[in-house]
Amino acid sequence: MDNIQKDIPFGSPVQVGQGVFLLKMPLPFRLDHINLYLIDDQDGWILVDTGLNHRAVRETWEALADSIFQQKPIKKILITHLHPDHIGQAAWLQRRFKADAYISEGDWLMAQRLWFSPAESxxxxxxxxxxxxxxxxxxxxxxxxxxxxYQRLVKELPLQVKFLRTGDIVSAASGDWRVVSGSGHSPEHLCLWNEASREMITGDHVLPKITPNIGIIVGGLSNPLENYLLSLEDFLAIDCTRYFPAHGLPSENYHERIAEIKMHHHRQxxxxxxxxxxxxxxxxxxxxxxxxxxxxxxxxxxxxxxxxxxxxxxxxxxxxxxxxxxxxxxxxxxxxxxxxxxxxxxxx
Structure with a gap:
């Protein structure tokens, strides 16, 4: 697990932690990939994030659904936040696997406004x-x-969702994951913290090479950078030794990376x-x-x-x-x- 390939192939799960597998999906942008994560739950999987509403992603998911997920299906879909590369395939996957979908209430409400507002308004x-x-x-x-x-990168949202908030526990055969939410990149970005293994699935909240976009958008947070810097202080207090990001490779420089991100914003x-x-x-x-x-x-x-x-x-x-x-x-x-x-x- 310590020698993770730098060139992980798209659509092939690779074990990166205890009961945790990285599933890399393509993006048609300069940032050319997103990491989804699968948490082993014996007779099924908990999927963290879903990929973009894009032909190449859908084709990859269809092939996986007919192969490795046929006997051991996806039972739960956890969406870290509302951005297209994280939520874009959630509706299709929910139908395909009859899985429960989970997201924060703050990001769910904003997703409705952002992706499905009529053009005239x-x-x-x-x-x-x-x-x-x-x-x-x-x-x-x-x-x-x-x-x-940009709006077409989502197309549809799950019909039904359940809300998660800080402190909730997502139980799996491989261990319990506690929900930790951060704000700034999105209203209520969900991360998963495994205290026993000291590992965290950070989504876009903490990234190893690039910094998460913290921007003012239509109908979004009025002071997102303040939210983000405050939430980083909470994340610094967590005794994490290994984190699994949505972009880039899993890393062990958790606290050092948060300090680097804070310094980056100070320089800006x-x-x-x-x-x-x-x-x-x-x-x-x-x-x-x-x-x-x-x-x-x-x-x-x-x-x-x-x-x-x-x-x-x-x-x-x-x-x-x-x-x-x-x-x-x-x-x-x-x-x-x-x-x-x-x-x-x-x-x-």
Whole structure:
């Protein structure tokens, strides 16, 4: 188990822990894979995440359903969060295996709004969202068009779900897994912690090589970076020695990786503080953190993440935000901070 292949083939479960198997599925993006996990439960499997609504993924699942899962089926489907690569095949798998589906209530409610809002009501909301960020011209048109393309990556949701929350226990033949939820990447992202083996299935909440996207999206969290940084403190307190991420290989650098992720966001915040000496829109600030020549799908994430960092700085008093229809951010100088502190002190 310690010598996990770096080139794990798609659609072939590989054991990575005690009673835990990694099932790699393709993604048609620059990030070309997602790791699903199977937890052994004697006469069946508990599946963690499902893959994208995509032809190659469905074909892989159909082949697996007719082979290794024919005699030992999937009994439970646990969805870590609402994003397409995690929830996209959940409805089909639920029908195919007559399995119970589990998700957090926060992510379930947001999934309804995000994936199945009628175009006539959704497009004006997305337009206002991108206008608030100061986006215009060709990039604005690309983002509006991309919204429809992204929505098709889910297509349908399970008909029935059961809710999980922090502290709930998911029992399996291989041991008990306690639900630990984190916020920021999604409203209520579910992770599974096995105290006996000191292993955790982290989904997208903690990733070994890349950082989870923490962005402001339509109808989403108002200050997702604050949520995420706070939840990382809770995760630091867990005595995990090995974690199983949704992207990249299982790793043993759990606490070191969380510290690296926190430092990454600190550096991003410092870049914005140094770059927003004059009023700056989110659209104008993207280039301080990311390559502005990204394709629409990736640019959408970069824009949302830039907004999240600016919003966080505003919430802790290091940025001023003006404007209602279009936001404009400006770093608070030391002189401004001193004036605000003096004004607060004199008003007490």
């Amino acid at each position: 959704a497009i004006p909301r997305y337009a206002a969202h991108y206008r608030a960020f100061g986006v215009d011209g060709e990039r604005f048109e690309q983002l509006i068009e991309n919204r429809g393309n 915040l410092q870049k914005l503080l140094g770059g927003c000496g004059e009023p700056t829109t989110v659209y104008e600030a993207v280039g301080m953190l990311f390559n502005t020549e990204l394709p629409p799908h990736q640019y959408m994430f970069a824009l949302g993440e830039t907004a999240a960092h600016l919003r966080y700085l505003e919430s802790i008093g290091l940025m001023h935000r003006d404007g209602e229809k279009t936001w404009s951010f400006k770093s608070v100088s030391q002189a401004d901070q001193q004036r605000e502190e003096t004004a607060c002190a004199s008003s007490v």
